[in-house]
Structure formats: C-alpha cells, structure tokens
Amino acid sequence: MTEQQVLECRGLSVGYGAVEVARDIDFAVPAGHVLALLGPNGAGKTTLLTTLAGLLPQLAGHVVVEGEEIPPGRPRTANKCGVVLVPDDRALFAGLTVRENLRVASSSSSMGFDEVVDIFPALARRDTVAAGDLSGGEQ
Template sequence: MADLLSVENLSAGYGRAVVLSDVAFRLGEGEALAVLGRNGVGKTTLLDTLVGVTRRFTGSIALGGREVGTLAPETRAGLGVGWVPQERNIFRSLSVQENLTAVARPGPWTLDRVFRLFPRLKERRQQSGASLSGGEQQMLAIGRALATNPRLLLLDEPTEGLAPIIVQELLAALTRLLREEKLAAIIVEQHAQKILPITDRALILERGRIVHQSDSAALLADPMPLERFLGVTGR
C-alpha cells in the first residue's frame, strides 16, 4: 500500500514549549489510524501539527510524497487535509447548507452526498449552525470537512460529550467513511473501545512520544498496552 502520509522525527509544540518529540509513523491510502492516550499527552497537538497551526521544531511531514511541513494551513487544506477540531468551529450565523457550500471544493463529496450521510443535516438545511444540538453541530463539522473533498480527514475527539444515541449515529457514519468509502483518516479518541473496531491501525501517545504502535485488531485482542498507558481495557 502506498503511503499517503509519512511523518518522520517530528518534534513540535507552541512557542518554546516542545509537546511532541521524535514522532514517526506512516499512513497508507485508504487507511484509518486511531490516536489514543490520556488527556494532555499530545494527541490534539499531533493533529494541530499536521494541519499546520503549531511550531514545528524538527522532522518532516509528507503528504502523497510532497513535503508539507513548511506550508501554511490553508495550503495544506488545498492539498487535501480536512480537519474537524474539538471546537467544531462551524459558522454559527450561517445555515447548515451555507456552512457546507462556503468551503466546498470540486470532487465526489457533493452537498447531496453529505446529506445522504447525515440525513439530520438535510432536515435542518435552512437552520443556523447556532440552532443545532451539539451532535448535529458535530455532524455539520464533519460534513463541512468532507465538502472540501479531502484526501486525509483528521478528527479530534469526534464523540466527546455527545449523547449515546448520537454517538451511535456518528460511529455508523464514520464506519461507512472508513470501511466503505476508504477515506484515509486519523482519529484522536480517548475511548479505545469506540474507535479501534473501525480503524486499521493504532498508536498510543504518552508524554508527547509514541509508546505503542500496532494493528487495531491486535490491540483489541491483547489490551495490555491500553491497561498500561490508558488505565482501561479494550473490552
């Protein structure tokens, strides 16, 4: 499988503070990677660095064989990096449809296709972003990222703080994206049980360093690293 993303010897942080140290991993075309770890270990910083909103001290980030570590966030987005931050960052004053069309780029993910993935958004297409529930705002944030037609989708804690029924809907949509559509993705998640079944590979961060990498299925079968680094089992 050809590498879509290659990260080598990456150290990054904010200002003078180094949060990530010597991070290295690869992601193939159509692969999904779970990034696990406790709070404050650098998971969000990793996504922020891939997007380009941190300070990179050392290392390289290559997307499709092209070095992007020195490029501005908007340039990386134009090259196919889609981002769903924890804060969602939807346009609260715009309607659902306007949120999706404002950032849309040509490609297979059309407005209608996003609405098929998230029927709730179609029902609320004329409502403002501010009027949506937290779960609907998360769907909109994911839909908006898809409307940019990314090669790589980055999701930061997509199920955090949502009602169980909404979590089920989101996980079903993500399963379709990852398993049927084969969209490459990196998903930051604290709850391993939610995300390992629908990802191909996983890594665990501890104090800004990768302390474990494996296939997701292997981590589910032998949850000892989860017990050691997260204090939970994969069951």
C-alpha cells in the same frame, strides 16, 4: 512494490515555541487505512493534529502528504494537499483562568470552585492557567 503512503511523519517534534510537547514521532498511513491516535489527557494528540493541519509550525521533522512535503505552519498548503482538520470545541473563555471560568459558570449554577475540584481534582493544580492553554480533555 511499496504501498503508497498518504500521510507520513518523520522525526516530528510538536509544541508551542520553547515548549516541546511530543518528540520523535514517526508514522505512515497507507492509502485506504485509518489511524487512531490514543493517549492520556495532555499527551499531545491535538497538538500533533493541529501541526499536521499546518496551523502550528512543527519544532522539528517532516510532514509529507502524498509525497509532498508540507512546509511548517502553512495551513493553506496542507489543505490544498487534502488535509482537513475537524476540531471539537468547548464554550470556555480562553483568556480567563480555570478559576475565573468556574466563577463565571457558578453565576448560573450552585457549584463553586471547591465543589468542581471535588469532582475533577486535577483542576486544583491548574487553577491559574488560562483555559485556552489546557488540553482538550482538561477543558
């Protein structure tokens, strides 16, 4: 007898409109198992979880929960099938750029943009990106 799969992804591609973040994702989680998803900052972990929760439509492929296919971008349907997303959160101004966020923060701190970049050099390349478009770890 095959073990019942609680969650299955088949040929899943996730991303934002024309921007594909990860593709060809295939996995199945049997009942009673825990799956941990590991990867570097920006790899697409949160994008995948947001897609599984139906908050972001997949670009291709299928999400199946307890045998029922979840239509793309339907959070209520996903939730009714038992999918719950518990997000982390950060106090950023999503519409402001990285540099603008740091400028706001520097009004209550002695650190400016250059000092922060000394500690997190990867931010130098992202200074004009909106904070809301960064990955979680980058935020």
